[in-house]
Amino acid sequence: MPGITREEVAHLARLARLELKDEELDHFAGQLDDIIGAVAAVSDVADEDVPPTSHPLPLTNVMRPDEVRPSLTPQQALSGAPAQEQQRFKVPQILGEE
Amino acid sequence: MSDLTDVTSLTSMSAARIAAGIAAGEMTAVEVTEAHLARIAAVDEKVHAFLHVDREGALAQARAVDEKRARGEELGPLAGVPLALKDIFTTEGIPTTVGSKILENWIPPYDATVTKRLKDADVVILGKTNMDEFAMGSSTENSAFGPTGNPWDLTRIPGGSGGGSSASLAAFEAPLALGTDTGGSIRQPAAMTATVGVKPTYGGVSRYGMVAFSSSLDQGGPCARTVLDAALLHAVIAGHDPLDSTSIDQPVPDVVAAARQGDVTGLRVGVVKEFRGEGYQAGVMQRFDESVELLRELGAEVVEVSCPSFTKALAAYYLIAPSECSSNLARFDAMRYGLRVGDDGSRGAEEVTALTREAGFGDEVKRRVMLGTYALSSGYYDAYYGSAQKVRTLITRDFGKAFESVDVLISPTTPTTAFPIGERADDPMAMYLADLCTIPSNLAGNAAMSLPCGLAPEDGLPVGLQIIAPAMADDRLYRVGAAIEAALQARWGHPLLEEAPSL
Amino acid sequence: MTVTELASYEDALDAYDPVMGLEVHVELGTRTKMFCGCATGLGADANSQTCPTCLGMPGSLPVVNATGVESAIRIGLALNCDIAEWCRFARKNYFYPDMPKNFQTSQYDEPIAFEGYLDVQLEDGEVFRVGIERAHMEEDTGKSTHIGGATGRIHGASHSLLDYNRAGIPLIEIVTKPIEGAGARAPEVAKAYVAELRELIRALGVSDARMEMGQLRCDVNLSLRPHGRAAFGTRSETKNVNSLRSVERAARFEIQRHAAVLDSGGTILQETRHFHEEDGSTTSGRIKEEAEDYRYFPEPDLVPVAPSREWVEELRAELPELPRLRRNRLREEWGISQHEMQSALNAGAVGLIVATIDAGAPADQARKWWLGELARRANEEGLELADLPITAEQVARLSELVAEGSLNDKLARQTIEGILAGEGTPDEVVEKRGLKVVSDEGALGTAVDEAIAGNAAIADKIRGGKTAAAGALVGAVMKATRGQADAGRVRELILERLAPSE
């Protein structure tokens, strides 16, 4: 498996929305490389005809009837908000797409 | 004050004994609660098991129990018993931090299903216990609010992620605690502190209101000082919850009856061959082998079984858990709750999110979030996440095959005893090995318990014995656990925890 | 704003084949959200229909709405799709503040419905088959309001406010296969497809599918390839085109824009584009530099959906008559042209006309009122026909009043005005406004006599046999009765009274 580069860590950090500092990039690059090297062993079974397990128990069709349950009050909903205005969550300007 | 209600005696009693005493009027719930609050006040500065003590709330709950009794109402089997709640379960009106700066001042507007069931059962919630941030860790050193000490040796780790819960039991700050187990976070701390911890069958205990680390692995469960206490708590918190789609809609096995029965005559016990060898401490294996012998003496049939895929369990776990957590933790974005950093009017939401996550998450969380992001990326998904899910199938098959010939499996809970705080702090791979034996059960979703089986001769620290039962056969854990507990205590002449140094 | 170069439509089609892909999101009309029990009603206070789950609070978990799944299956069946025997939800991971968990719970490689088609009829009656790739379940996002910018738009805003009432409302995303071979009619096909889909959704009763309210939203993907070339060109994705007319215009604009770029030797960027209602243009949105990496994986908090074949067959048996077949049946019953039916469809009037007929009105009358006066009023108010505060029963009563002679057309229009103004039922409005045709012989007779007395010269002409002059007297009577007289009867009375003596 290829080693994890500093640039790859920077890319992952971007995807994961982490504003990593320069020294963290190096630090994590080394550690992630070690970990990925160790866990890559799972790919030994990659071509095996084994179905993947995403849920530990084989449940299906767990659904709820379309019946209204009480919501939180807007005050409760907003109780942890870092900022609010007009009973809405106030957030910094949203850049990028519309 | 009678003997029974003196503080030391109240805090050293089992939960079953306390509940019986309150029901019989030998003591009040308020006395019991005050005794534990006093103990916390006396020792928690050293142990640091709690992140938040809810003194007023606990006393109010205790008073309500005493009033209920005074009115002649029937009390539940744990009414008035104090409990330490891992700070991963939401509690309405009480801070819930998950050991993270990013949620430092968050007060949830709702109770977890487990919290609700504890309240409905009149259990007295003393407060919230310390943990590795977002339950990621095996030592509680990853808490943003400082490590917890192991009451057996305060310079050592109490296990993790639920180190606060296990330490609170071992320090006699609470007779019951609640944990969550994603890769061993209930069982491994139990082993480190000579307490009992159970990871129920996945889906046995509701995850609603349990802050998610890895959704397909997380499972809440009971922590206690005795097998019966764990069973009583298990019965209170388990059972179907329509708010959790992965909750099992079937009756909970009668774990309390199993703990009371405690007989292993004729039971078939499998010793997992793969769980020994390099990396396993000699004293751990010595105590484990003695336990195997003890089971034979108690009338169990012991055989060796092989589960070859277990050797890949750790690798699969460190792909699945980080993948799920990278997605579960995306919600911590500084928009709706929790920490917000850098919102000075000039920065956009995207930048504020990135700055907040940088400031609010610790290293282990960042590592796992990036690892998971990597494993799920296009081009890597099949090799990493996809393969890990295949390994998961193979592990489940190994268990299935083993359980065709045995009723339970046993192994050491951990390869080593508690290590010194700081020893593995910057060596993630070494840290991850602490969960070597516990992880397969999380991947397969079956039930497992750790209970104390002695002290390692070389360091005098507790060793845990792990019992694994098939999914929905949680009662077998209690049956075996109670039998071993009784036999060992008969041999020792007292519970192992009595050998812990006084704080 | 830079002016976009456009090729002429004819030149574009001379050189290229357009290939379209249409992605439609339908907001279901369930009582509760897709994964929690919060109500979905419109117009509620901000953040009053939210809970830990749809706010993405730590510890919260989703549980699937059974009606959401049922609706998805019904839509799939109506689109002639196969229904998955086993499928899962997946997480689509990307950060955006209107999405509380920063992943959308959606479906990825295991949609609940796949491989279907929808036949759409064009204005000339030709039927065009649009292939359906898939229909899958997902959830809507919250609503952001941008504060401080000039026009409430994102650019220049100082901050945004978020209301999560809409977050978690069930969506069905319906994706077509590449639509090829429509040639110059591609924009018409796009419009007809969305119109047909809207009718289908309404016929199923799973959503009101009101485009202007965002209950049905369309993304138009379009590319051009030179005639004879097999490979598709690079596509643009025009987002949120929210009316039938806009769908047609967006497709047309993009055909002309792509052609101009390609003709000048340029390359089309794979990008999202915004559609502008004002002038029918599109402008560049976000350029996809690096392919979006959504890191899909199966949603571990939800278990697989495995609809039993019995259930699917039950739902299939209960499907209503498909709108296109129903329209063709109605068209024959009503005796109208394909074109007229298409106008009724585009106006959203078919169901209303049927309901009016069911309430007792003759077909031609029902059509006349809905497509005439009422369509005009709806247009003026910027409303859909269905939103006018008048019911099919009321329109039927109105046409009854006209048929029995109690109202004439002019009075009927005034009655409609009263009904729309909230003055009551047709009978109440007629009563209150005193609109009834005056057919009472006594009152009419008096009015006629007065008109004759006041216009002696004209009366003489009529007596002299010039009956054509009666018009002037009729006018006088109508004026005197403020239009409430039955003009035919007035004429009869005048001619009776002024008949030349034998």
Ligand SMILES: [Mg+2]
């Ligand atoms: Mg979508």
Ligand SMILES: [Zn+2]
């Ligand atoms: Zn909700």
